[in-house]
Amino acid sequence: MDCQSEHPLGGDLLPHSGRSRVQSGFSLLEVTIAIVILTVLSFTTALVLIPVSREHRSARETDVANASVRTILEEVHATPFNEILTRYPDGDQIAIVGLTNGLIAVSYENAAADPLVMRLDLSWDSPEQGPMQRSFFTVRTE
């Protein structure tokens, strides 16, 4: 038995041809196996993108939520002190456009106090991460 016939893939295809293995090139089986491996790798790469996509979506949701709260906080600081409780009554809920069940709940530690400590509880339902919640505080004084 010569060295060609000992090869597990292509050696025994040409046992008496006298050509070397290098001259015979890749067998169909080798090419097929290589392509299967490449396919598996490609699918794996594509699967890795799924969590990346989820993370990207979550980051965008968080940005939208933070921007909404920031806008409310800026508006609160632009509101005359004696109008704050009228515009933002205790227990008020403000909807956030662009977020599923997005709400900002307004509450105060003591609505009659000056300085007035205002709390904004932000919540929304993230399709990827479930219920999300954050709290923000600000202080106003006359």
Next chain:
Amino acid sequence: MHELRSIDQRAEQGLTLLEVVIAMTVISVLVAGVLAISVETARFTAFADDDFIVQNEAQRSISKMSDILHKTGWASVGGINFPQVWNNGDELDFVLNGDIDGNGYAFNQETGELEWAPVIYTARADGVTGTLGVYVGPFLLWVLGSNISDVDFLTNVEDNDVRFKEIRVTVQADRVTPDGLPVTYSTTTSIHMRN
């Protein structure tokens, strides 16, 4: 011996046409699948990248603008009232609160009046370069963001719903992916002024 020769003969025959056709079909399907996945992956990555960029640019420019406009307010400088909105909201002229008399505070220690630097700043987006900036006259002083296609300012003068101390700002950022898909992000926020 006869058995060995028959194996050799079979090996020399190679693959049948049917085997080759089946193998080529399988290979073609796999290659097509790999190509499709690769193209979609590249597209998705490019879109997600551009989407992140426009969102980031819009938020960054809003954040920088907030830092500046927190120091502005209603003031009369040289007989002109500020802030003033121009070109249907595309431009905002404003002045900044600062220590003018050198007492260490941005207000007069005797009267308590806020002091305003006699420099008129203009915030606007350059439609050609996509740069949102603050200008003094024709000179760009601060760059707030890029890829900004539109900005809109609103004060209490233009809309009574806007609070007296508030400037409402809408920023829109745009990009186009390598595939020609437009990516747009628009955000509106309120910025409270010094007074």
